[in-house]
Each structure stands twice: as C-alpha cells, then as structure tokens.
Amino acid sequence: MNILEGKKIRKVFSREGFLGEQLGCVEALKGVDFRVSAGEILGIVGESGSGKSTLARIICSLEKPTSGSLIWSEKIFTEKKRKLHPAQMVFQNPYGSLNPKLTVGYMLREAISAGALKPLKSIKEEELRDVLADVGLEEISLFSYPHQFSGGQKQRLGIARALALKPRLLVCDEPVSALDISVQAQILELICRINSEKKLSVIFIAHDIEVVSMISSSILVMKDGRAVEYGKAEDIINRPSAAYTKKLIEAVPVNPYL
Ligand SMILES: Nc1ncnc2c1ncn2[C@@H]1O[C@H](COP(=O)(O)OP(=O)(O)O)[C@@H](O)[C@H]1O
Numbered sequence: 001m002n003i004l005e006g007k008k009i010r011k012v013f014s015r016e017g018f019l020g021e022q023l024g025c026v027e028a029l030k031g032v033d034f035r036v037s038a039g040e041i042l043g044i045v046g047e048s049g050s051g052k053s054t055l056a057r058i059i060c061s062l063e064k065p066t067s068g069s070l071i072w073s074e075k076i077f078t079e080k081k082r083k084l085h086p087a088q089m090v091f092q093n094p095y096g097s098l099n100p101k102l103t104v105g106y107m108l109r110e111a112i113s114a115g116a117l118k119p120l121k122s123i124k125e126e127e128l129r130d131v132l133a134d135v136g137l138e139e140i141s142l143f144s145y146p147h148q149f150s151g152g153q154k155q156r157l158g159i160a161r162a163l164a165l166k167p168r169l170l171v172c173d174e175p176v177s178a179l180d181i182s183v184q185a186q187i188l189e190l191i192c193r194i195n196s197e198k199k200l201s202v203i204f205i206a207h208d209i210e211v212v213s214m215i216s217s218s219i220l221v222m223k224d225g226r227a228v229e230y231g232k233a234e235d236i237i238n239r240p241s242a243a244y245t246k247k248l249i250e251a252v253p254v255n256p257y258l
C-alpha cells in the first residue's frame with residue numbers, strides 16, 4: 001500500500017536581485033514521480049543541487065510545488081484528529097534546527113502536546129522520557145540546552161522532536177552529512193530501528209549512494225531536478241541502468257589492500 005504518491009512534481013524558483021529585479025528562473029524539480037509504501041525506507045540520492053531538499057520541503061508542505069500533485073493515502077487524511085502534517089522533517093544541520101533558548105524538556109513538551117492534542121501542562125515527565133528513550137537519550141537532563149550536546153545527540157533530539165509530532169512519514173534530509181563517521185553509523189542504526197519498531201515510513205536523503213544503499217528498501221536517483229532512476233534498492237545497486245547511477249556507484253572508494 002502506498003502512503004504517498006508524487007506525480008510530476010515541478011518547482012520553479014524565480015531569482016530576484018538586490019533591488020527586486022528578476023534575474024531569471026531555476027527549475028529545481030522538472031516533473032518528479034515517486035511513491036512511498038507503508039513501512040518502507042525510500043532513499044533519495046543525488047549530487048548537491050539536484051533538487052533533493054526542494055522535494056523534501058514540498059513533501060512536508062514547507063514549500064509549494066509549481067505544479068504536480070502529492071496524493072496521500074486516504075486513510076491518513078481521514079484520521080479525524082490529525083491536524084499536524086503527516087510528514088515531519090529531520091534536518092541536516094542539528095545545530096541550526098534546535099532553538100538554543102529552549103530546554104530539551106520544554107521543546108519536547110511542546111512537540112508532544114501538539115502531537116497528542118493535549119494541553120502543554122498535562123504532559124507528564126514520563127511521556128518526555130518515553131520519547132527520549134525512543135532515540136536512546138533516556139539519561140539526559142530535561143533542563144539542559146541544545147548547546148550542551150554533541151552533534152550526534154543533537155541529531156537524536158531533532159529526531160525525537162519529529163517523532164513527538166506523530167508523523168506517518170519521517171523525512172530525513174541528509175541527517176548524517178554533518179556528523180563524524182562513527183556517529184553516522186549510530187544515527188543510521190537508530191533510523192532503521194525506528195522504521196522497523198514503529199512501522200514508520202521514512203524518506204532518507206543523502207548525496208552518498210553508499211550510505212543510501214545501507215538503509216533503503218527502494219531508491220530514487222536524482223540529477224538536475226529529474227528522477228534518473230527509481231526502483232528496488234537491490235536492483236539499483238546491483239544492476240544500475242542509468243549512466244549517472246553507475247557513476248555514483250563507481251565513485252564509492254574501494255580499499256585496494258582488502
Ligand atoms: N529558495 C530558493 N530560491 C532559489 N533557488 C533555490 C531555492 N532553493 C533551492 N534553489 C535551487 O534549486 C536547486 C536545487 O536545490 P536543492 O533542492 O537544495 O538541492 P539539493 O538538496 O539536492 O542539494 C539548486 O539549483 C538551488 O540553487
């Protein structure tokens with residue numbers, strides 16, 4: 001079952017100069033089709049500027065497509081109490097995406113309250129602990145501030161906040177690109193665990209096809225605003241058909257001593 005289908009998604013940005021004069025247009029997405037099935041991890045890979053973040057923002061309604069349509073499964077739309085968007089975003093930069101003035105406890109309380117449609121004050125500490133346990137941060141102080149955490153911990157907090165908003169689809173836009181290699185693996189593992197334990201569909205975006213292949217069940221390869229290849233991860237990695245996908249796979253470094 002699909003939870004979301006995107007049809008011919010196009011996005012044109014008009015560029016304005018310093019004085020508001022038109023400097024032409026950028027067609028960031030040139031008619032992209034994709035599907036996300038229930039419980040799957042869809043990987044989106046492509047070089048910088050290929051339109052990945054624009055697509056992610058459109059899926060989360062942070063941006064409107066110029067044309068094309070997003071079709072959510074009817075079941076999601078008929079959930080009576082759903083007021084929040086079904087797709088929530090985890091951003092690349094965990095430093096910039098958390099409000100530095102809010103304690104961890106307050107930030108999560110706000111998100112849980114919005115996700116559960118309950119007043120802020122009625123959220124119990126236990127509920128905060130549950131969300132923190134989901135991302136492996138059960139021990140931290142609720143009175144701490146984002147700057148007191150490492151990059152990996154901040155990214156876990158970003159994931160916790162998105163989960164607290166009860167999404168049906170978690171959209172992770174390069175969630176490991178700003179992290180050290182050892183921490184990257186832990187965050188990938190966490191996203192896999194959340195996907196399988198909560199049966200939550202995930203879109204996982206990266207510029208590195210090796211990272212995407214480790215975690216995805218299907219893969220969408222993007223180049224210059226187009227989907228150049230789309231299919232099961234296994235087929236795309238073992239039998240890529242587009243020249244660009246082959247190039248991405250060949251670019252993965254191999255240790256000559258092994
Ligand atoms: N708000 C914007 N205004 C103008 N151009 C934009 C805007 N956002 C993205 N773009 C352009 O759209 C193209 C795709 O960008 P983006 O979606 O960020 O790609 P990616 O995430 O794959 O690096 C780029 O050429 C970028 O410069």
Ligand SMILES: [Mg+2]
Pocket residue numbers: 052053054174
């Ligand atoms: Mg991007």
